[in-house]
Amino acid sequence: MTDSHTMADQSASAMQRAKALEAALTAHGLLPDGFVDEFNTHAEEQWVTRNGAQVVARAWTDDAFRERLLKDGKSAVAELGFGMPEHHRHLVVLENTPDIHNLIVCTLCSCTAYTIIGAAPDWYKDLEYRARVVRESRTALKEMGLDLPASTEIRVWDTTADTRYMVLPVQPAATLDWPAEKLADIVTQEALIGTARLDTVGG
Amino acid sequence: MDGMHDLGGKQGFGKINYHPAPHAETWEPLARALSALAVKNHIYNMDEYRHAIERMAPVHYLSAPYYERVLTAAATLYVEKGIVTAKELADRVEGTFPLSKPIGPGRQNAPAQTFVIGETVRVKNEFVSGHVRMPGYIRGKQGVVVGKSPPYPFPDAAAHNMQVTEEPTYDVRFRSTELWPDSADEAFIHVGVFQSYLEKIT
Numbered sequence: 573m574t575d576s577h578t579m580a581d582q583s584a585s586a587m588q589r590a591k592a593l594e595a596a597l598t599a600h601g602l603l604p605d606g607f608v609d610e611f612n613t614h615a616e617e618q619w620v621t622r623n624g625a626q627v628v629a630r631a632w633t634d635d636a637f638r639e640r641l642l643k644d645g646k647s648a649v650a651e652l653g654f655g656m657p658e659h660h661r662h663l664v665v666l667e668n669t670p671d672i673h674n675l676i677v678c679t680l681c682s683c684t685a686y687t688i689i690g691a692a693p694d695w696y697k698d699l700e701y702r703a704r705v706v707r708e709s710r711t712a713l714k715e716m717g718l719d720l721p722a723s724t725e726i727r728v729w730d731t732t733a734d735t736r737y738m739v740l741p742v743q744p745a746a747t748l749d750w751p752a753e754k755l756a757d758i759v760t761q762e763a764l765i766g767t768a769r770l771d772t773v774g775g
Numbered sequence: 776m777d778g779m780h781d782l783g784g785k786q787g788f789g790k791i792n793y794h795p796a797p798h799a800e801t802w803e804p805l806a807r808a809l810s811a812l813a814v815k816n817h818i819y820n821m822d823e824y825r826h827a828i829e830r831m832a833p834v835h836y837l838s839a840p841y842y843e844r845v846l847t848a849a850a851t852l853y854v855e856k857g858i859v860t861a862k863e864l865a866d867r868v869e870g871t872f873p874l875s876k877p878i879g880p881g882r883q884n885a886p887a888q889t890f891v892i893g894e895t896v897r898v899k900n901e902f903v904s905g906h907v908r909m910p911g912y913i914r915g916k917q918g919v920v921v922g923k924s925p926p927y928p929f930p931d932a933a934a935h936n937m938q939v940t941e942e943p944t945y946d947v948r949f950r951s952t953e954l955w956p957d958s959a960d961e962a963f964i965h966v967g968v969f970q971s972y973l974e975k976i977t
Contacts, residue, residue, distance in 0.1 A: 679783030
């Protein structure tokens with residue numbers, strides 16, 4: 573069959589292969605008209621970082637909600653209208669503090685709480701991130717622009733089962749009196765995954 | 776499976792491409808949608824999907840962009856489940872349509888045992904040729920249980936079209952310096968470990 577060394581030379585382009593699978597499924601009557609466009613539109617419009625940003629903003633401005641979020645993340649985000657797929661059974665929200673920094677990875681593939689924090693960014697799915705952040709967390713974070721004090725405890729979470737994770741960043745001191753809508757604007761996907769902090773925002 | 780996908784702690788990789796140039800490959804959303812269609816229609820589950828990616832030939836796995844892995848897994852499973860044939864896919868392209876390597880047997884859960892928060896546990900020294908969600912970097916290592924999940928479908932069976940029994944996972948906290956002595960940045964590494972992968976420290 574195919575030899576590893578020559579495989580790349582012989583294989584059809586990914587575009588051709590994707591189109592071939594689409595055509596084969598269509599020929600078998602299995603691909604409903606419009607499914608691809610509807611699915612992709614839904615993904616682009618519904619699975620966005622803004623969902624997670626709103627969750628964070630609410631946690632920052634509502635202590636009781638924050639408590640519920642830390643106790644049972646999936647139920648708490650559902651209060652705000654954000655659902656999760658059936659196979660995402662549990663959402664664990666990881667609370668940062670001034671001295672504790674949480675970082676999420678999926679070393680084995682690309683598992684992400686995508687309905688809450690948005691589709692995983694390319695770098696999260698790349699081999700480099702998956703290989704390095706469990707073993708070189710501090711070094712990799714510094715390369716990505718987050719230079720943590722030596723005294724900060726780093727906690728890495730490898731998403732290996734049906735639990736999904738999201739970081740609850742520390743609210744920046746300069747924003748303590750901001751309304752939730754304005755707070756949601758500052759929460760980035762990087763902060764929700766843990767490759768960035770927001771401590772100095774708004775100052 | 777001790778496959779190329781088990782990347783945690785592997786060395787030799789360079790800088791993380793943190794700010795990639797935006798790209799708009801139209802086949803990528805198509806690949807994603809075709810896989811989502813299969814999951815929606817219960818043609819395959821997420822465990823089978825992950826294992827199909829793991830079964831890609833090593834060099835193909837490491838050199839394929841992300842969505843090519845998605846595409847290959849979807850095509851492989853559509854063929855293995857008898858929905859389309861490898862030939863009809865190959866006939867529709869110029870060049871080959873490489874699929875993943877054939878699937879082997881899975882396995883069932885270990886006899887149940889319970890672990891509690893605060894308990895020091897050890898990951899069994901097991902080698903599983905089928906789908907397993909134990910990254911190699913924790914094999915045989917000791918850690919502390921810091922959390923327990925509700926029961927989840929056991930992936931070692933669920934990826935192999937077997938009867939599935941659910942069991943809890945434990946968030947186990949390891950020290951990076953114990954996982955890779957003298958060869959890691961200090962951090963706590965938490966892994967969601969299925970109950971069957973753990974053993975008591977006697």
